[in-house]
Amino acid sequence: MPADETRGTSPARHLSPGRDLSPAAAEDILRVEGLTMRFTGGAGLFGRRNRATVTAVDDVDLVVRRGETLGLVGESGCGKTTLGRCILRAHKPTAGRLVYRRADGTEVDLAALSRAELRPLRTEIRTVFQDPNSSLNPRMTVQQIVAEPLIVNNLASGSEVKDRVGEALRRCGLRPELMRRYPHAFSGGERQRIGIARALVTEPRLVVADEAVSALDVSVRSQILNLLEDLQDELGLTYVFISHDLSVIQHLCDRVAVMYLGRIVEEAETEDLFERPRHPYSEALLRSVPRPDPRLRRRDDVLPAGEIATPDQAFTGCRFQPRCRYAVDLCAQVEPATVPRCHLAGELELDGVYTTI
Numbered sequence: 001m002p003a004d005e006t007r008g009t010s011p012a013r014h015l016s017p018g019r020d021l022s023p024a025a026a027e028d029i030l031r032v033e034g035l036t037m038r039f040t041g042g043a044g045l046f047g048r049r050n051r052a053t054v055t056a057v058d059d060v061d062l063v064v065r066r067g068e069t070l071g072l073v074g075e076s077g078c079g080k081t082t083l084g085r086c087i088l089r090a091h092k093p094t095a096g097r098l099v100y101r102r103a104d105g106t107e108v109d110l111a112a113l114s115r116a117e118l119r120p121l122r123t124e125i126r127t128v129f130q131d132p133n134s135s136l137n138p139r140m141t142v143q144q145i146v147a148e149p150l151i152v153n154n155l156a157s158g159s160e161v162k163d164r165v166g167e168a169l170r171r172c173g174l175r176p177e178l179m180r181r182y183p184h185a186f187s188g189g190e191r192q193r194i195g196i197a198r199a200l201v202t203e204p205r206l207v208v209a210d211e212a213v214s215a216l217d218v219s220v221r222s223q224i225l226n227l228l229e230d231l232q233d234e235l236g237l238t239y240v241f242i243s244h245d246l247s248v249i250q251h252l253c254d255r256v257a258v259m260y261l262g263r264i265v266e267e268a269e270t271e272d273l274f275e276r277p278r279h280p281y282s283e284a285l286l287r288s289v290p291r292p293d294p295r296l297r298r299r300d301d302v303l304p305a306g307e308i309a310t311p312d313q314a315f316t317g318c319r320f321q322p323r324c325r326y327a328v329d330l331c332a333q334v335e336p337a338t339v340p341r342c343h344l345a346g347e348l349e350l351d352g353v354y355t356t357i
């Protein structure tokens with residue numbers, strides 16, 4: 001594979017020895033089936049006077065395999081966060097199932113559970129927030145912040161709490177002696193480590209990380225990504241990693257699902273997606289990554305112009321069709337029913353990011 005001069009990332013994760021994530025070896029930890037999340041907003045949404053309905057996630061099917069990192073990518077507003085929040089059951093989906101397989105092999109539909117029924121599962125499925133500055137309560141010590149999920153969920157008491165907090169901090173590369181300090185005493189990267197310790201202290205199995213490194217400086221970002229990788233290897237974690245940053249996705253993820261206006265339009269192994277995308281939107285997304293070397297820049301390295309639909313719109317045909325350089329008449333009439341959601345998927349020879357001019 002030719003080196004990608006634009007990135008300088010370490011070798012792709014799915015090539016790491018000892019991580020057999022092939023469909024035959026890996027079992028599902030989560031199956032998302034026909035998931036739909038519709039918001040009925042107040043007046044003024046999208047400038048309308050009537051109450052607008054936004055279908056942020058629209059009939060999504062997705063499988064998350066145990067031990068993998070599944071990336072969710074797409075432009076702002078495509079529904080990534082909403083899908084992540086449905087998995088965390090911060091939103092109750094409008095329709096569909098979220099079939100989660102517990103450690104003992106039993107399956108449970110998260111979408112159908114009541115608040116009380118969800119409680120024990122909240123320790124198994126955790127999140128890492130985007131912005132370590134706003135997600136940590138400045139009036140709580142690090143010990144209190146990291147201990148909170150243990151105490152709220154009655155997982156530990158007394159000295160055990162302190163031990164588990166210390167252990168979580170140590171795993172995340174922080175000195176447990178500092179747990180009496182407040183978040184302001186730490187750097188941005190250290191605060192994100194505290195956020196990760198808080199997510200991990202309950203010993204979760206599935207972690208949804210939404211733009212978990214986006215707020216960090218580039219130098220700190222790779223340290224946090226390495227930490228997430230190490231923790232995954234150590235603890236056998238499964239990640240759903242939401243990001244608009246394709247270089248981060250390429251570095252960290254085993255597989256990627258590409259979202260466009262509430263739909264998954266393509267799902268692929270990371271390497272395959274970056275070398276040979278099958279959906280024109282994926283190609284456009286990959287090409288829109290800034291390339292510092294002008295020799296690698298293409299004149300069409302931008303998402304094609306065209307009417308950008310909003311998720312409250314009723315669609316006929318392919319949702320990407322108004323912006324698609326390859327669209328044919330059929331694309332405006334019939335929406336492709338299966339992923340990759342493109343009528344021309346078998347015919348088009350699309351370019352990945354490794355292609356040079």
Ligand SMILES: Nc1ncnc2c1ncn2[C@@H]1O[C@H](COP(=O)(O)OP(=O)(O)OP(=O)(O)O)[C@@H](O)[C@H]1O
Pocket residue numbers: 039040041054055056074075076077078079080081082083244311
């Ligand atoms: N609570 C809400 N009420 C109404 N509409 C919402 C709500 N949350 C999200 N939306 C809408 O749903 C759509 C998808 O939003 P979402 O935040 O999931 O996208 P995203 O891909 O994560 O974007 P970003 O990267 O900007 O966070 C957007 O049109 C958004 O305005």
